[in-house]
Amino acid sequence: MSAPSPERAEKRRRVLRVLDEHGVDAVLLQSQPAVSWYLDGARVHVSLAGPPVAAVLVHRDGDELVTPANESARLVAEELPAGLRRHEVPWHGSLTAPEDWWPGARALAVASEDRVAAPLRAARASLLPGEALRYEQLCRDAAAVLTDALAWATPRTTERELAAELTAGLVRVGAEPLVVLCSGADRLLHRHPLPTTGPLGRRAMAVVCGRRGGLIANVTRWVRFGPADPAEADAHARIAEVEADVLDALRPGLPLADLLPVVRGAYPRHGFGAEEWTRHHQGGPAGYAGRDPRLAPGVPDLVHEHQAFTWNPSAPGTKIEDTVLLGPDGVRTLSVDPRWPVQRVRGRDRPAELER
Known part of the structure; x- marks a missing residue:
């Protein structure tokens, strides 16, 4: 043997x-x-x-x-x-x-x-070196699939047509499409928008969770067709600050449950309702499960070095989500496509909305 x-x-x-x-x-x-x-x-x-x-x-x-x-x-x-x-x-x-x-x-x-x-x-x-390399390539591929699909889409593209393009892109790179979500401008209040026949309209969100080699990349991106609405741009900037609070708090050995007060406090600190965190799960460790586990009251897990995370703070009409790795030098984003526009948030490049 x-x-x-x-x-x-x-x-x-x-x-x-x-x-x-x-x-x-x-x-x-x-x-x-x-x-x-x-x-x-x-x-x-x-x-x-x-x-x-x-x-x-x-x-x-x-x-x-x-x-x-x-x-x-x-x-x-x-x-x-x-x-x-x-x-x-x-x-x-x-x-x-x-x-x-x-x-x-x-x-x-x-x-x-x-x-x-x-x-x-x-x-x-704690991901082993080979796992981390495979995971980073998967995450980059998933981000590129989103870039390609949203660069192709138009306001008249339906959510299902966009979902088909995303699904095909994931399969082309050898990933299994576990989750594919799309919401056009008329459905942006929904946190888990299963695709419909409705058109994207002036603004849309797309989400993929793709699995390859057992590992799961989780990524959300936004596209808008025309200039930004000031209120929407402001909400997007503030939700990135909510995420930054959690990313800043990550450190090996920390009880995972200790991050829940950070999340709870981040929403009102950045201008959202104090109960916003209760309206959708906030993410957690990632890897061989979409969230392994979700951050929730009473989780017994600790934070580990070389562990992957996907946080997904959201509010009506805004959300941010990437897969990141906690290394000895801090947090590094894995789901990166250099073609995608970014905004700088506390020293990190975070995804902006793609303007078409």
Whole structure:
């Protein structure tokens, strides 16, 4: 059996520490974020809305991977890394009962993924160098897809036509379109605008969440056809200041929940209603899940160095969103396209609206 890659060897060490800390012999990885992370970004889905078609039992003596028999050939030929013992079940069999497909599991205390969910998030939080490079390229590609689509669009383009262009762009760069949102001028009050047949009109927002190699890039961009409305420009500048408050507060070791008071205070500090933060989620750590997890009261996670984040503060008619990485020198934006106009906010280039 081939040795695992250096990255997966480090991931295995991290999972074994979770086992030691919780006094169990093994953990069954079965969620999309956990399985794809552990298998070096393998595509272990068929339906984007369905569960993975693989699970991994990680124990102290090795890794056991199980797939339905009808999926095994593709996964082995195209997706799976080396260093795994493989097992198969019938297409109608269960991946979640390891004792049925590997007898050795019967002698082990096996933890469910749910039992150690927070420690597993911590295990994948700090991106390894290869992961960070792959993530940055994905984020740049996603930003370029938005630039291309919004440079192509016109006021008469419908939201669905724009969504089709965005989806095609993501697929062309090898990414899976997990989220594609578009709102024209008549629907800008909606925070999650699923596309309709309505035209974009004088101003529009587009959002993509694209997954490649298991990692997910999250990006929002705005386009307007004509000069800026002063009130809209002011709101866009102020929402960037809300984001800047959160970016300035990020530091390794900080309890993630400590950022919630920062978010709450940022809205009224920059001229928005004090309850605005309650009207939409504010983002959180990113990577192998869109938010891993969302910032919310009581989250137990810590902030890690080399961890990715996507914050998405919003108010009626304005929103800002990029995927960033917290490194030893601070925050660096990953979802960058040099063709996109920027505004300088506290020493960082942040996306402005594209004027057409």
